Amino acid sequence: MRMDFPLKRRFFAKFHKKNPFVNFLYNERLNRVFNLLPSTWENLTILDLGCSSGYFTQALPVGARKVGMDIERSKIVQAKKHHGRLVDFVLGDINFLPFRKESVHIIVSISVLEHLMKLRDALKEIGEVLKKRGLLIVGYPITNSLAKMSIKILVPSDYKCIDPGIMGRECFDESPSTHKQDYRKIRETLSCSFVLVEKDKIPFRWFPDFLSIYESVKMVKSSTTSAPCNSCLENEESLIL
Secondary structure (H helix, E strand, O other): OOOOOOOHHHHHHHHOOOOHHHHHHHHHHHHHHHHOOOOOOOOOEEEEEOOOOOOOHHHOOOOOEEEEEEOOHHHHHHHHHHHOOOOEEEEOEOOEOOOOOOOEEEEEEEOOHHHOOOHHHHHHHHHHHEEEEEEEEEEEEOOOHHHHHHHHHHOHHHHHHOOHHHHOHHHHHHOOOOOOOOHHHHHHHHHHHEEEEEEEEEOOOOOOHHHOOEEEEEEEEOOOOOOOOHHHHHOOOOOOO
């Protein structure tokens, strides 16, 4: 049964009301990740990495301890102002998580992994913070030819985030908003430390990659999180789009 995200339409209707494509994608990616949450969450600690202003974090299930983290101080200030009574918000870097080892039951992260230069290091940190058999639920874009064409036509201002030729390689690598990781590299790196439980895609989970634009996965921490696979070690550099 589909579970609708409580505040998604009101929040994004104000920000993207002139672009139905962006409004659909932003709303639907939240829905798909939300639907991957377990049905039982009482007394669990859920950490939202890259929480921005807390719009998704505050809507996480009641009964769980909800924690949101973001690297931008202005976003954390905004999140605390609007949702501080319901959620603990902290400033932090995904590569240096300020949490005790094996202290979190579920980690959620939406549209964050594709922006990281050091993806493997971040996933190692996540693995250390998660409890044994803890869940990682993440979403990331499938930036194929269809997605690139759609962005170029419908959201031309965002095309620079996926094409390093527009702003130059150095600026592209330094910008926090650009996509430095390809979805195939994200899958590969995730599989080194986590075991897939369930996945979904936009528009449909059974669509092939070349017809999809976004993927959400639920994974469980494996017993070998601290030991990266050979393919990750052989290819340290990001797979740039």
